[in-house]
Amino acid sequence: MKGNAVAGQSQPLDSIDRVILSTLQKEGRITNVDLASRAGLTAPPCLRRVRALEDGGVIESYHARLSASALGYGIMVFALVSLKSQAEADLKAFETHMATLPEVRECHMLNGEIDFIVKIVAHDLQAFQSFLTSQLTPAPNVAGVKTSLVIRTSKDEPGIPVDPA
Amino acid sequence: MKGNAVAGQSQPLDSIDRVILSTLQKEGRITNVDLASRAGLTAPPCLRRVRALEDGGVIESYHARLSASALGYGIMVFALVSLKSQAEADLKAFETHMATLPEVRECHMLNGEIDFIVKIVAHDLQAFQSFLTSQLTPAPNVAGVKTSLVIRTSKDEPGIPVDPA
DNA sequence: GGTGAAAGTTTTTCTCT
DNA sequence: AGAGAAAAACTTTCACC
Numbered sequence: 001m002k003g004n005a006v007a008g009q010s011q012p013l014d015s016i017d018r019v020i021l022s023t024l025q026k027e028g029r030i031t032n033v034d035l036a037s038r039a040g041l042t043a044p045p046c047l048r049r050v051r052a053l054e055d056g057g058v059i060e061s062y063h064a065r066l067s068a069s070a071l072g073y074g075i076m077v078f079a080l081v082s083l084k085s086q087a088e089a090d091l092k093a094f095e096t097h098m099a100t101l102p103e104v105r106e107c108h109m110l111n112g113e114i115d116f117i118v119k120i121v122a123h124d125l126q127a128f129q130s131f132l133t134s135q136l137t138p139a140p141n142v143a144g145v146k147t148s149l150v151i152r153t154s155k156d157e158p159g160i161p162v163d164p165a
Numbered sequence: 166m167k168g169n170a171v172a173g174q175s176q177p178l179d180s181i182d183r184v185i186l187s188t189l190q191k192e193g194r195i196t197n198v199d200l201a202s203r204a205g206l207t208a209p210p211c212l213r214r215v216r217a218l219e220d221g222g223v224i225e226s227y228h229a230r231l232s233a234s235a236l237g238y239g240i241m242v243f244a245l246v247s248l249k250s251q252a253e254a255d256l257k258a259f260e261t262h263m264a265t266l267p268e269v270r271e272c273h274m275l276n277g278e279i280d281f282i283v284k285i286v287a288h289d290l291q292a293f294q295s296f297l298t299s300q301l302t303p304a305p306n307v308a309g310v311k312t313s314l315v316i317r318t319s320k321d322e323p324g325i326p327v328d329p330a
Numbered sequence: 331g332g333t334g335a336a337a338g339t340t341t342t343t344c345t346c347t
Numbered sequence: 348a349g350a351g352a353a354a355a356a357c358t359t360t361c362a363c364c
Contacts, residue, residue: 028193028227031357045332047359058235062193063228063323066186070223071178073325076276094293095319098275102326110243110313117243117313121325142245148275148282154260158228158323160238160286161267196340210349212342 013058016041017165020049021058021161028062065158068121075122076150079136080114084143091115093140103131114146126150178223180330181206186223187327193227204216227263230323233286240287241315244301249308258279258305268296279311290314 013021019039023030034068036046053059068074082095098107098118106119118136122128137145178186184204188195195203200210218224233239247260256274263272263283271284283301287293302310 021229022318024229025215025231026226026228028229032359042333043358044334044360048331056235058232060230060232061323061362063191064189064193065225065228066190066324066327068325070221070326071186071327076273078273091270099320104320105322105325106318107320108241108243108315108318111316112313114313117315126166127236148272148277148279150282151276153271153273155269155272157270158226159231160236160270161234162231162236164295197342198340207350208341209343209351213348 011052013165017049017053017058018162018165019118021045021053023058024050024062025159028064072123073121074124075128076153077120077122077128078120078148078150079116079120079132080146080148081116081118081136081139081142082113082144083115083141085141086115089133090141094142097139101131101135103128103135178330182214182218182223183330186218187209189215189224189227190266190324190327193229222271228323237288238286239289240293241318242285242287242293243313243315244281244283244285244297245311245313246283246301246304246307247278247309248280248306250306251280255306259300259307262304266296266300268293268300 016039021037023035032047032050033043035050036043039046041049050059057058068076074106077110081094094116095107095109098104098116103120103122104116105121108117108119109115111161120128120131120136122131132145132147136142181204185200188200188203197212197215198208200215201208204211204213204214206214216223233241246259247256259281260272260274262282263269268285268287270285270286273282274280275282285293285296285301287296297310297312301307
């Protein structure tokens with residue numbers, strides 16, 4: 001094999017790529033012709049750039065953002081979880097368990113005293129309490145859990161900044 | 166005016182709607198014809214359902230997910246921020262400041278001792294330190310900031326669970 | 331790399347059930 | 348509400364620059 005067909009970082013991003021990326025990050029279902037005109041291109045080269053960004057792994061995926069409240073998820077909680085052991089196998093075991101729980105939307109390992117931060121959603125406070133005592137506290141290797149209920153969210157931007165070039 | 170053209174919750178979601186929602190949450194750029202066949206419909210009624218879900222506010226938006234590392238953002242940090250005053254005007258002032266900072270991706274107000282959890286991204290540790298001392302610590306009304314660096318992320322699901330009906 | 335035109339799909343509307 | 352057919356728009360490929 002010669003060229004990097006899959007997920008090489010390929011070219012440094014030029015300013016047209018950045019327009020494409022920031023546009024698709026905000027409007028994931030924009031048509032290629034509209035995207036092209038915002039990027040100052042015609043459709044074919046725009047499509048080629050999008051495919052290259054997808055194949056190069058810069059664009060990972062596309063998603064619809066759904067209304068939590070419309071789906072009956074009124075509760076969001078951050079849990080700070082410390083584990084008894086920091087051995088890699090034990091960290092993995094905890095992460096594997098988190099992966100199976102639909103209420104757990106994010107699981108990040110942290111440095112310092114607390115080991116994980118976990119973003120959890122639930123239908124209501126009662127459902128969350130039940131989840132906490134039946135799924136999170138008894139998870140493999142858990143030493144302690146501190147939870148904080150989200151009262152309101154003032155900012156929740158998808159993705160990351162796309163700097164102007 | 167009569168009907169609720171904008172963001173009424175309209176109908177309870179049936180199982181076809183749920184297939185549409187969970188599919189679009191995972192594959193935001195699927196074509197309507199493919200979506201229709203997964204939902205067991207033909208294209209026209211499928212499109213009508215999607216539009217109704219969009220107009221009803223169940224589908225809020227569509228986004229591309231970009232690779233943080235491909236864009237040079239190697240660092241994610243959660244900051245736990247406590248404020249000097251919990252007066253609504255002071256909470257708002259803090260949130261308004263967070264809204265202006267591109268490094269801040271999420272800002273959630275919490276119950277209990279700590280007032281906000283803020284998800285931050287940065288190019289590297291040095292850029293983060295600089296952000297912390299120049300933007301976050303001196304933000305309006307800040308009493309204290311505790312930061313935790315994310316070592317690795319094992320789960321980061323877009324959106325929320327779509328229960329099977 | 332970009333352009334313009336052509337071919338192939340998809341989206342979208344309409345009519346009917 | 349959903350289906351089939353038709354029109355309009357978009358995507359995708361190709362030849363050329």
